[in-house]
Amino acid sequence: MHEEVNEWSGDVLQRKKYADFLTQYLVAKKGPFVINVNAPWGSGKTFFIEHWCEDLKKEHPCVLFNAWENDFSNDPLLSVISCIEKDLSPLLSVTDKENNEIKSTFSSVGEYLKSIAPILARAAVSKAIGKDGLEELQQLNEKDSADVVEKVTEKLIQNNKAVEKAIENFEESLKDLIEKLTCNRSDLKKPLFIFIDELDRCRPLYAIELLERIKHLFGVPGIVFVIATDTEQLKHSVNAIYGSGFDSNTYL
Template structure:
């Protein structure tokens, strides 16, 4: 007997079960761990991450960092530290909040790391010999070998001092993290290890910001008792890596350096995703659509238009036909999902088509109505293949057969779209 899962409110994709599975897997990990949650843009990653985080807060300290909202920052490390302090400070006792080591350790270490971690040669030279010395260095010729040697020695000394300072700052930073985790989990009976830090929408950030954030997490947060959950459209993140390191760079191998494990969320089917898109559609917009009344597959054959237009065929149930009873939003969901399946649209394109339909509907004068099925067809046709869309409108009003043959020739699908003849709807796809 399967254990009943208390689903999240609005979880039309039924993803809580995946969160429960991942929680059991990650809690069992003893050391620091970084997992990548991969799913295409627009597939509900943020909903998944936010609700999973809320679930975990009942038993674990949690931090939720939206990378894209903090993309304006010059340094991602300070943004993450600020978010950690903001989300975890309310969980500390009054005594722990007054602990200077906990209260300021992360910020001080983070600011110091930011100032000295990028030890570039030019910066190091500037610190060692000053601006005037740097200008002189640029003017050196081969006869100034002795002077150049002295400058190099100064630079080397400065680099060594900086490297030691970096090591010390990292050590202090890690100690501050360990102390914070111990205070959160050992002084309270309701919270336990690990500390979960969720990073969302990293793939939407500027390429350099995204890469720097991954680097900081990898090199500075390797502390037992911390689990990083990084949600990305990994294919898009690969493009960010290539934008920094070049198109020929092996971004796949590079990203594997940062993730101990990857988990790809199962993609929703067409109906599930349409439900996700339409779940918050304003009822006023729903009323602007002509409802065509979709019946279950297998109705009497005289209700349907046959292949030859003579009401023949379709007397038997078709297993590939998705159906619903007429009830406003459900009908919109079904039609949208059917046309998405017919045109084989990916999630991103479905989202774009939905937004376009909303824009068109919102611009319609009050009192006028749109034929929803035909609107979806035209929007998706234009999005999928603009050339065919233009060709479709090159036919006259009396060339319905030619239009149908054009679509049948260019596209194919297991999903049939059939409507009553009296409604003047498309008879197939």
């Protein structure tokens, strides 16, 4: 005998049963997981994601990030982490909110941005100097050129190490935060669900940068990512950044 499903209000397509199935499947995985909810524009992905998220909040910590509403940001990861803080902070107890370890979870965002800023700046400069800048660089004598290359390479290596360390620190802090939310409360349990909606509506560069930033969090234990996209449209975004000959399907 089938268990009766209490449908979502206004959902004439009766999709709650699919959300319930996915919840059971993803919770049973007992590990980090990423799933793509793929459907064309206008199919009701946002309705599905928002109602599914509301259901999950009864038993799991949840974060809902609307990528399209945040694609003005220069650093997508900062936007995601800010959303994590906004959605999860109310779930912490008063004691935990005053805990310095918890505070450091979100302050590490600033460390990450300071670490990655020089690399982003160099990338911007390399695009900005253009043909004229390249010609000026070519006029440097051999010794000057070698010195410039050596200094830039050394700095890039240092910055990359700083970025890797900052990301590692944030991953550890996020794991601790999940433990605080699920071990100190009787009403919440793992995993933490992070929903990324409207990714396919974003500027191509922002959409791809967002994916490439949050992939660092895909392997954090106790987190399930649910990404809602029109995958065909997202492929066009990938090709807009990497070129029409790029295998966007394999990339995604």
